[in-house]
Amino acid sequence: MNRFSSLAAELRGIPRLTAESARETRSVRSLTGTSMLMALSVLLNQFTIFISALIRVSFTFLPIAAAGMLFGPVLTGLAGAAIDILKYFTRNDGSAFFPGFTISEFMRGFLYGLILYRKPVTLGRTAAAHLSVMVVVTFLLNPLWLSMMYGQAFVALVGMRVVKNLFLFPIEVAMLYALLKATATIRARALV
Template identity: 40%
Template sequence: MSSMHTRRIVTSALFVALATILSFFSITVTNTLEIRFNGLAIAAAGILLGPGLGCAVGGLSDILGYMVHPSGAFFPGFTISYALTGLIFGLIVHKKPSVSRVLIAQAVVTIGVDMLLNTFWLSLMYGNAFMALFAARIVKNVVLYPLYAVLLCVVAGPIRQRSAQFLTKLN
């Protein structure tokens, strides 16, 4: 195995560990409304490592997070959502990090994954009407979008500055 592959595997594992640790810290508002911060590590993995590894980090961190610290029932739909988060950030931001791309990726994740897909998963899990859940989750996501976007821009700044050097070592 070349050093390039070793670095990518180790870096991916570090992001899985970070996302798993961050999954321990959440703010539960209701059983269908929760604020989590592990998505930041998953997004950073997609930004730095690309869509494939970002996707893997998202999926693996959700599974590992549940195994280490189960809270509620495991539902594979959320594993898909976390994997999509890493994939989306990898597709939009990887190798071209900029504030505008981070904002676009976060908007796609917020609307496509958090508001639509996760609301669908919750409606399946709890038997609640999609639109009833969606209305409550709109407020949460509108409030959290700027917070997540600012935090990701803070993360993307150093990634943008170091990405050329890092990616040269990885590629």
């Protein structure tokens, strides 16, 4: 019952958390920090590994998640959308620009921010944040956009992603947890 009441309290706090995050858009410090993490994400995009035309391995989620923890869902969602546009111009792999992926990247940043912003860094919370992004963005939105673009079956596109993501999930969560712990430690030292 304690976990249920804790979850209910977090859900009730979403409007307040979102409003606090929206105020981050007026802070020069937050905008500067987000910009640096955006630049890092665009840089990491240059090292994306293409498994096929529809499946790739990338570490651009790491700076997005760190921004979500530091600056919240609103600013990080906006940053995610801007990063998608910047990635298109800096590494165009021949595919046409599709605004659906910009929505996906907004949701990625928003979800990381919603789950990680002003919360203690725990392995469970990190895994929950990454799992929510995986389900909403990787298994639902991105296959939907690809299905719309290429006319392939949605279920087939999801199936291809499940195998890759089940394999990578523990590795990505471990990397994300280490990054978030280090970020929290650095932030705590800077505030002292």
